Amino acid sequence: MGFLDIDNVTKSYGAVEVLHKVDIDVQEGEFLVLVGPSGCGKSTLLNMIAGLEGITSGEIRIKDRVMNGVHPSRRNIAMVFQSYALYPNMTVGKNITFGLEMHGTPKPEREKAMKDVAQLLQIEHLLDRKPGQLSGGQRQRVAMGRALVRNPDVFLFDEPLSNLDAKLRVDMRTEIKKLHHRLGTTIVYVTHDQIEAMTLSTRIAVMFNGYVQQLGTPKEIYDTPANLFVATFMGSPAMNVLKVKLEERNGVPHAVMAGADGAERALAMPNAPAAAKAYLGREVMLGIRPEAITDPEGADRNARNIQPLANTVGVTEPAGADTFVTMTLAGKDCVARMRADADVRPGQPFDFAVNMDKAVLFDIETETRIA
């Protein structure tokens, strides 16, 4: 029993079901991020928690109170919108206290709450301005202030950072994380940006096509994606997914594929999951994150199974801290992530080191991880 229970919830518009049996328990103080591409149903789910959309079947409970059919204002929640949704005709101060006023909080208390929040967010000097006079970052803070002042059970964030420029987005991200640490509130946060999801959350629900594809901590999601969708959606650059043949050689499963020159390459997978046995002699999808393919010196010292891979370098992309190297593997572009000073040159042969600890296998048909 969680603090916020989403219990087998579905949503249909007419005959079309857009959310299928979503089941998530959120603990008190948890930071849950709903992430997925647009149209995956994440915003619909958030709106259902807020009470802005009805629930077709299932239950949503906050602190064990069933919220189905309860008016948004009675759920003791607060929401920060993508466009901030600041009331253009009211001052910042009014914007922040409007909710309290609607709930009948006496004026002195409202003033005090407003001052506290303004101080917390460092927007005291803006209180008498209208939203139109604020910068994007300031509006963002006001929108958060409006949510904070209500002291709700659950905070809902609907892509709050997507309207900010890149630098501000990073700053505000940190800001939100700090707030969460300081206040210890329960947060449900919607975003399509997997970096936000990774950095902010205590748990992530990856959504696609109205299904929760995987629910887990950022590390679980990243290291052991439940399926191909999660694997490719999370992480940047995306995970390399190669169609390989699984063969047993010397009693050890090997992923066999063609190199840039068309000749065979085989990567041993001694600690492949037990289920992989069933796939021996068949084609599977091999997932390797770019950072698991490095130059030998840059390979993870703690890794148990580093496989060498000789291949021709395609393109190199120095990105400052790292250099991304593209090569052709199993007929596809495959990205490796190197130290900046690795000595790779386009068109030259190079000996890569592949950390097969981090490799995952997927069934070609079901696209689920073989575990």
Place this chain on the structure above:
Amino acid sequence: MAAASTETAIRSSNVTRVFIYLVLLLFALFYLLPFGIMLVNSLKPLSEITGGNMIALPRDWTIAPWLSAWSTAQIGVEPTGLRPYFINSIVMAVPAVVLSTVVGALNGYVLTKWHFRGATIIFGLLLFSCFIPFQIVLIPMARILGLLDIAGTTTGLILVHFVYGIGFTTLYFRNYYAAFPTELVRAAQIDGAGFFQIFWRIMLPSSGPIIAVSFIWQFTNIWNDFLFGASFASGGGAPMTVALNNLVNSSTGVREYNVHFAGAIMAAAPTLLVYIVAGRYFVRGLMAGSVKG
């Protein structure tokens, strides 16, 4: 070049600009002409009009026609001038404009922010009402006013104008509110504001331009209406247009054209004033909504 530094990205040469100004001024002249004729002739003695050039300036300037039209001209059997009817028109137009604007705003709010099944059809039904020719409603409307016992009263007239204004005001507000961020309404809902609180506190304060459009449109239409005013008001309560028509359209007898023109300008004064004062909101309001259809 001056144009390059301005916001519009269109550049044009100086020759073109002179040409543009010329065309605009010519059109301005064309638009001002009828009003100019009225104004010039309202300041002439009658003899100069019947015997002379209508575009010429007065030889003897006089404001007597204006005084006569305002307070002494014969309207029916009473030599009252247009003055009392002016007040009738105000008493009729203001409540009708306010009512239809408020209802239109509420309708627009419901149709965009509280969409429900069938709302689009209802909007279509409301919209089509803008296009009904008023002549056909005369007899059945009279019957209904009679049944409601408000025939021949200002209340009845207000009702009529209110009824046939709803379509237009709903159209304006709906299109305006369609562009109004729905997230604001959601935020207010979470903040605990109810249906009417959202309307009063969030929607209305941001509706300035479209209120101006609705006001201008409704006021002009209602003020200028003749058919309903003549049919549904009783003699003493007749609006300005009916009185003006009685002044101008007398069947037999001498026609005092200068007085007619003075009266006509007086009757037009409030609508002109509304256009000049609120006109700059008009384009803005249209921009915000109506043109998006």
Place this chain on the structure above:
Amino acid sequence: MATTTDTGADFRTRLQEWLPKLVLSPSLAIMLVFVYGFIAFTIYLSFTDSRMLPSFGWVGWDNYDRLFRVREWNVALTNLAIFASLYIVICTLIGLTLAILLDQKIRGEGVLRPIFLYPMALSFIVTGTAWKWFLDPAIGLENTMHLWGWESFTFNWIKDREMAIYTIVIAAVWQSSGFVMAMFLAGLRGIDNEILKAAQMDGASNFQLYRRIILPQLRPAFLSAFVILSHLAIKSYDLVIALTGGGPGNATALPATFMYSYTFTRNQMGIGAASAVIMLMTIAAIMVPYLYAELREKK
């Protein structure tokens, strides 16, 4: 967008669910009675022998039969076709031209705009006489030109059976083109300047810029203008009465004047109602597809 009811929703949620419909229902009721009820009544009247007041003797299609045998009705329909097409086209052209010119950062726009717009504020009861004078060859433009020494100038359209309908077009254009200008101006102001800059960098000339980039973006304004102008054209009444009274002869009769005349002057309410039904059907033929397209798109 709004909440859809959950079973067992709390009172407030259900109230919020009902309030919008409650607020909308009086308007709907009013429309059903005062617009659709009256239209139904008119349709019914067109099948009766009503003369001075409504009466309810059923005569079938007789009124329609008579209507199309009356020569004046055909004149009115022809006139409407001429008037409406010219009026819509010219108003749109002038409105668009003025809007484009005004959009060139014109000094004095604040003065010019109300000048272009003000005719919409005046009723023809007010300006009809002035127009009549202006168009009258004996005292108006023609006479003035003669006084100024241009003896050969003639402008007697209002007296000419063939040309009189065009004077109606002139006055009507005078009244509405400013409003159309405002709609186009609003449309122009809503166009993103960056697109224009981009197009200029692509080497588009001003003419190309308008033809290829700007005009296509004004499509909603064109549609709105078309709908408003066409319904004004079909409803045109005051204008004709004030300017020509339908003359010379019946040369400028329009369906609206025809309908009024038959219903109220000639005590042939049945035929008047029949002509009103034809008018309504014409309006519906224009409006319903437009509404359908517009509203479906929005859904």
Place this chain on the structure above:
Amino acid sequence: MTMMKKLHMSAAVLALSTTAVAAQEVEVLHWWTSGGEAAAVGTLRDTLAAGGVGWLDMPVAGGGGSDAMTVLRARVSAGDAPTAVQMLGFSIQDWAAEGALANLDALAAEQGWADVVPAALQRFSTYEGSWVAAPVNVHSTNWVWANSALMAELGIEQPTSWEEFVAAMEAAEAAGYTALAHGGQAWQDATIFDSMVMGVGGPEFYQASMVDLDPDALGSDTMVEAFQRMETLRGFVDDNFSGRDWNLATAMVINGEALFQIMGDWAKGEFVNAGLTAGNEFQCFRVPGTEGTVTFNSDQFAMFNVTDPVAQEAQAAMASAVMSPEFQVAFNLVKGSVPARTDIPSDQFDACGQMGMAQLAEAAASGGLFGSMAHGHANPPAVQNAMYDVITAHFNGEYDAATAAAELVTAVEIAQ
């Protein structure tokens, strides 16, 4: 405010708005809104005021009373008819047929209206033998108005035949004047058409074609000839006639720009207002060919049903005042028409007025008094306007005379 109080208040407001009519008061719908005639109606109001009857004025100008008739329909549909309504000819009959008019028989009998009002007028004032309206005046419409100075200059005597009339106009045209002042509006075209029909065909033909609507008469050669005379007249009208108001045409005669105008006797007011005297500066005579006959129209006050006894009393007072010789004289002096009562001494009237009164009495006695088609006293509005359509189309050159006569038959048939 409590609910009861609110109810009470609104009831009081309602009461206020309705009692206004229930008192000793008449509400009068009319289209006499311009200076002179409005003042004339003012004398009626003053008469009633002296008797303690209030006057609620409801003027609706425009379209020669057609706007007022529209308004009347709205008022009757609303169940809120005015007490008395200015009305012309067949409209009275139509409203009486709807059962909307009051019965004035008692008052008429008491005051002996039947003896003093010409039978041709009673045809409109009574419905199925009962009085429903009080006639105010008789306008005769077959007048020619002429500029005396111009006649003298051109050496023209008063024409007594169609040929002399044409000759006189030819003379004026030759001298550079407009021979016939005319305004191209349907009712003005129809007004001269009345006189042409009467002049060509005589009283029997007028009765057969304009009143009885006999298709044979309407399509006859006589009708063709009447249309040909219209074409002749059209030749004497200046090019700028279309849409011109009748009073502007009258002004052309007054100013000496034009020789004649064919118009009803209301034109006299224009001459008088311009400071001209009948018989001196201007002349009036019957349209040549129509001497001995009078085509007329008559303004009447139709009285609508009222149920309240107080209102009935006020209505009777109004009818009585309209029929009083004092009002008939006072009003008609201003209006240019002649009294509906034939028993009124003519000494207060000018030369044209006296001539008009004498000829009216004469025509009434000899059976030469006919309702004017142009002014809705020969046939119902539907037919009248259908005739307008043809007459005005022909006058503007759309038909030749023969086609016009044929069209007239068709138009009248459709309108019936």
